[in-house]
Amino acid sequence: MAAVHPAELVDTYLQLCEDRDLEAASRYLSPDVRMEFPGGEVFGSLAELVAASGGKYRWVRKRRTRFAVGETEGQTTVTSIGTLYGEALDGTPFQGIRYVDFFVVGADGLIHEQLVWNDLVITGVVALPGSAAST
Numbered sequence: 001m002a003a004v005h006p007a008e009l010v011d012t013y014l015q016l017c018e019d020r021d022l023e024a025a026s027r028y029l030s031p032d033v034r035m036e037f038p039g040g041e042v043f044g045s046l047a048e049l050v051a052a053s054g055g056k057y058r059w060v061r062k063r064r065t066r067f068a069v070g071e072t073e074g075q076t077t078v079t080s081i082g083t084l085y086g087e088a089l090d091g092t093p094f095q096g097i098r099y100v101d102f103f104v105v106g107a108d109g110l111i112h113e114q115l116v117w118n119d120l121v122i123t124g125v126v127a128l129p130g131s132a133a134s135t
Contacts, residue, residue, distance in 0.1 A: 007067035030110040060086035
């Protein structure tokens with residue numbers, strides 16, 4: 001994979017995930033990737049993430065409005081900020097739901113960590129993992 005700006009790498013990865021081109025998106029991930037989502041759900045692959053996401057909403061996409069890039073200890077951090085839009089399980093559309101995704105990109109140009117925060121639970125779009133409403 002040719003070297004690209006870390007924010008562009010993250011943006012492309014997120015777009016591939018939204019397009020459900022998980023094979024291509026997986027090429028952006030380190031073999032030891034750690035992805036943590038709201039409720040403390042942790043995944044080591046996109047296949048695990050997709051399997052666990054079923055039954056939360058019909059679909060969701062991101063309006064990525066800005067990126068912040070920093071350097072720390074030989075790694076690059078990329079923060080993607082924006083809003084979510086999509087369709088809840090009952091068919092109700094939603095939009096304007098805040099999200100922040102934090103990524104650690106290694107010197108190898110791969111994503112080693114993804115931390116996700118969003119307001120899907122507090123807006124009632126999805127149930128908190130492990131709650132009675134989510135089972």
